[in-house]
Amino acid sequence: DTAVSQTPKYLVTQMGNDKSIKCEQNLGHDTMYWYKQDSKKFLKIMFSYNNKELIINETVPNRFSPKSPDKAHLNLHINSLELGDSAVYFCASSQGAGFYGYTFGSGTRLTVV
């Protein structure tokens, strides 16, 4: 059983399109996250949700909108895709605050052409 699963694994799309990435965790964790990894492997937090409530919203363009229908799911919708959005997006979950670390999904490689 995959603990944190993301779909799709690869996404190639044209500039200006709208796309979604889905994430599900079966660990019973209360908190889920989206991170962006750029071409130099740098990881930066985008959002976190705790039990469906938005907790962290870093300086992300408002073209990015997370949605959490329940605590096991956190989806990422991106409007009007730009070339600079090309990256690997990782979903993660954690058990609580401060001591546990994250369990990561395997990533979605988004390529905007």
Add this chain to the structure above:
Amino acid sequence: GDSVTQMEGPVTLSEEAFLTINCTYTATGYPSLFWYVQYPGEGLQLLLKATKADDKGSNKGFEATYRKETTSFHLEKGSVQVSDSAVYFCALSIPQGGSEKLVFGKGTKLTVNP
């Protein structure tokens, strides 16, 4: 603000060599510290962690000790294997409103040759 600095890579070693990857941090308060590993084409996996000063995290032959006086959490392994080739990330955890925010270093790519 809170940040993590880790040694620039890439690091290339021969099998059975000793590994050190340096990591220092800046944080207000007392964060938990982590090392994550990312194998090619995969997500990040938790390698080890330490939650307070002088704690030593260890896993798969890797070790790191939380040093508050030097704000460091260096990763070490006595004898690396080809299968250890990966990118290693140091991170600190900041509790934030019921969740935790992980701040990562830039990653260090390790290649181990037979």
